[in-house]
Amino acid sequence: MSGEPRWADLAPRFTTAALMIFVGVGEIWLGGWLFALGIWLLAGVMMWELSRLLAPTAHGTAMALGVGASVVMAVVWFMPGFAALPLMGALAIVGAGRFEGRQGMFLGSALAILVACYVMELLRNYGGVSWLLWVIGIVIMSDIAGYFAGKMLGGPKFWPAVSPKKTWSGTIAGWIGAALVGLGFAGATDAGGWLIPLSVLVCFAGQMGDIGESAVKRQVGAKDSSGLLPGHGGFLDRFDAMIGAALAVGILWLLGLVPGL
Known part of the structure; x- marks a missing residue:
């Protein structure tokens, strides 16, 4: 009985995410x-x-x-x-x-x-496509790992005053997922092992993007930025972490700290 509310949002989240990935991959490829x-x-x-x-x-x-x-x-x-x-x-x-x-x-x-x-x-x-997929992969893997770890492991909240649902277990799982993405792209982009810690840094920036949007919604008393995406709220809810990650990559790129980019 308790399992149903816990996973009640999984189906709409998965359906919407699958559609967004399908459209996004097509756009990126073209x-x-x-x-x-x-x-x-x-x-x-x-x-x-x-x-x-x-x-x-x-x-x-x-x-x-x-x-x-x-x-x-x-x-x-x-x-x-x-x-x-x-x-x-x-x-x-x-x-x-x-x-x-x-x-x-x-x-x-x-x-x-x-x-x-x-x-x-x-x-x-x-x-090119590889570097864009690297950033997107970090955000998606962090979100998936954080979602399941947070649901299954629970534990202390990461920043309860701003984002009451985000846990330390989900946050750390996101870092691990990002490190795995970095490992996978290290060879494909000729960036080497240095891409692994950079991936964790980009992941953390994405999580701060999520926290930042949560802070805005908390200030105005809103749950979602809109209802355009079933299971996800609005586009701003879905891309808040991507915004943080992209800003971090832009700074790292500008400083010449991403090998091969």
Whole structure:
């Protein structure tokens, strides 16, 4: 009897995740405009969800910022390197002015969404499929390992004041899963064993992305960013860890700390 509530969300989570993986793998494999279009749309949806979280009744603002995010990501596709950052920053700053009392929350979250999406575009264009799959693999393995370890082992909470469901057992299981992903990609990318600890670091950044989004939802009293994805909530709920991981990879890449990338 107690087992049913514990695993009640597994079926919808699995179905939605399988569909997302199918679409995502196709986009990644095709690359080019199709992958970029997917990123533009994803940025727009996540910005819309963020805006709705911070101002649930401001439907026009949420829609405008969602469309604005997609347009900005489309424009920066044609811009070289860091020239894209001021435009993304401008949208975040202008949007922040629409959320009285929550300007900082919107500014930080919006910048994270836009820059992370931009990093994923750069990874696919310049790093290739293998490096993009490395990041995605870390996030997915961490999520799967953390989900099952947390459900089966339970134990002390990782940060109960912010994310009451996340446990230390699930967090550590995520690190182990990430290390295994790093081990698998170490040879495939010619990066060597150094990729293993880097994978754990990227995993931790992804977990902090999850925690960060949980903190935002806790501040506004929301359970999910939206109901667009059965079993997962919204796209922001599903990609919060990917945002954190992508930001970490972007910094490591910029500093030249990822061998072979």
